[in-house]
Amino acid sequence: MSVPARVPPCLASLPFRGSRAVSEGLLTWTMLRGPTWVRLLPDVYVHRHGYRVDDHRMWCEAVALRLPPGAVLAGRSAAWLFGAEVLSRDAPVTVLLPTAVRLRPHPRLTVVRSPLPDEDRTRFAGLPVTTALRTAFDLGRLGPRAEALVAVDALLRRRVVKLSALRDYAEARSGWPGAPLLREVLTLAEPLSESPMETRLRLLLLDAGIGPLTAQHEIRAAGRFVARVDLACPVLRLAIEYDGDHHRERAHFRRDVARLNALRAAGWVVLRFTADDVLRRPDATVALVRQALAERRAPTPPHGHP
Template sequence: MSVPARVPRRLAVLPFRGSSAVSDGLLTWTMLRGPTWIRLLPDVYVHRDGYRAGDHGMWCEAVSLRLPPDAVLAGRSAAWLFGVDVLTRDAPVTVVLPTAARLRPHPRLRVVRSPLAARDRTLVGGLPVTTPLRTAFDLGRHGSRVEALVAVDALLHRRLVRLPGLRDFAAARAGWPGLSLLREVLALAEPLSESPMETRMRLLLLDAGLGPLTAQHEVRAGGRFVARVDLAWPALRRAVEYDGDHHRERAHFRRDVARLNALRAAGWVVLRFTADDVLRRPDATVALVRQALAERRATAADH
């Protein structure tokens, strides 16, 4: 992407404070009011070629320029900066503010007022954020049960936090809001869960009374590795897998066919589901899994 020569290099891509650019002699207020610059927040601008309305990273950069002392990016925004994408569509930037601090409201901003110890702050790419441990603690005690579990599973899977450490962190903060939800989430959390949809599918099956089940189970036959399946009932040789869009790619499809044939030869039945099955047809999905488990139990009883 070429940048016109008249645009100062340091202002070509990232958001910046307009007042600083003017005081440094890089721009004038008249120039900032022109079509070359997009105003994101009060006194925060970005070059039009660097503007991407849905780019959460751009908005995090912009918000960080307006943060009062000791305030940090937090929640889903902090997770995103750590490389864990649990954002909802057009999610606002989440900020934790000290009690006495002020920040002007904005549609792309979500403000949370909460105690924040110095040890709960860190930097990512120069931006102030809550530590992974504090981020997991916050996400696990707010929102819906499923979204809280999705976020905690994702942070655990990336090994940004460990389950024992998160339990200890929560135990040391008795009386904080949302701890009852967090305790439930920690009882259900699974570090081996590889995607948000896998977590949602696992919770759907557990809530239907189809547990216990094993995440990322290795199937072996005669001591030989056959495959690893998303969710399994090893004693019954039944498994459930979530198929994302990447499974439609030709090379991936061919590998899946060979893999499923190998599992079938090892005596396993694998049910495969998509996002629509989990989100829009949960009852039918549960019914199919329940039937597959019941059939296997009946067959085992006959023998």
């Protein structure tokens, strides 16, 4: 009967440098080559029970152990650590390297080279990262345009960056690559946007000439709160909402029905869209909103007439 491998408590969950564990007598190289440990990067390992192939935090921890002096986690990885929803499940870790610093390439890494003054570095969640302000500045300059806006909105929503501060920061660096895109993004940014798909829906409508739209508009009737809607044209009492997967849950569905009935009683029309509507049927989505706006603008016929 085989004896289970000894697992030092300090190595039970987080990535670690293999050479350090060996030098401290915690493990041997033979043990590290066994099935108990997973090699993430050169000289970086994690216990097999702590390994999740799509765990971005685990990969950030692993990459941080290999960062040369002056390098930090940046871009979408830094934004994700700040709480912004900007990553796909299999996204590589973004690292920002000062111009003269070198780092061995790896499939789990995206390397960006850029000047990095000390004031643009910080530590967050125990890891070296670009500041939230520098992170928003970098992502707002990085196309495609919709992705840049989604990233900036997400960081503004987390309240780790203020729009006024980001505008001032960008203005002081107007000659940097991607600055024209960032200027456009800052004219579209909405700190009240509550999800990436809500940002995409708003941008789709703005690009179609539909607007201005009020984000997170609070609706009241007879002085009482009725609902808060994602996007609104208050003058015409038209609400436009993005419905994520959570709306399909039974309890949420029941609340939605009661909410929609209350909005209708208050004289509002509500259009609801899904990710498929925004991403795969954008023309049809725009057409529906335009039709609703036209109907709301049309004069109401006198009572008793068609």
